[in-house]
Amino acid sequence: MVRLPYMDGFYELRPGKIVALAKNYAEHAREMESDVPEKPVFFLKPPSALIGPGEPIILPRMSKRVDHEVELAVIIGRRAKRVPKEKAMDYVLGYTILLDITARDLQVEAREKGLPWTIAKGFDTFAPVGPRVVDKRELKIDDLEIGLKVNGELRQLGRTSEMVFKVPELIEYISSVMTLEPGDIIATGTPAGVGPLRHGDKVEAWIEGIGRVEFDVLGEDSILC
DSSP states (O other), X not given: OEEEEEXXXXXEEOOSOEEEEESOBHHHHHHTTOOOOSSOEEEEXXXXXXXXXXXXXXXXXXXXXXXXXXXXXXXXXXXXXXXXXXXXXXXXXXXXEEEOOEEHHHXXXXXXXXXXXXXXXXXXXXXXXXXXXXXXXXXXXXTXXXXXXXXXXXXXXXXXXXXXXXXXXXXXXXXXXXXXXXXXXXXXXXXXXXXXXXXXXXXXXXXXXTEEEEEEEEEHHHHHO
């Protein structure tokens, strides 16, 4: 559970599932040497990966390369099953920032063996969120700047208008496969520029209208000594 500022109080993020989109920005698909999909491609991250501001991203010893991916996160407000895109936004509570942290070497290995990406996406601390939850009535998400810096160096910069599949389409498609429950999170994909994180890095991510959030990065060995 992560507690974030929301309107005049706080919202406790307790997602039953985190649904994350792959290759939902064309330039990111190309940098991953993949085609832009004809339908949304999604996977699940465990709720245990969730952390909030002030908690560090931990680089696991099992991986030699861990990448950052900044994403607009959509928080579901009502139970959604087979929702048409025309009504999809009625089921949204609000928005925050989520980093889809990825053990890239383990993902590549899994792809080559035809295995799922669960390990690469599922380590503890691999879903940092923040700085707050913005109510859907306060923010139009059609064309927002989204970006990320590491140690002050710009790594990712894009706009939500560059999404291949927009949020209503994503809700329609995902809810045709699985029921979305209140508190579930949809991470809507990342723009190009993903890159590695190292022990001691400071990550700063932002989305226009939501704000900025920072996380320290620590190697697993540094906290086990």
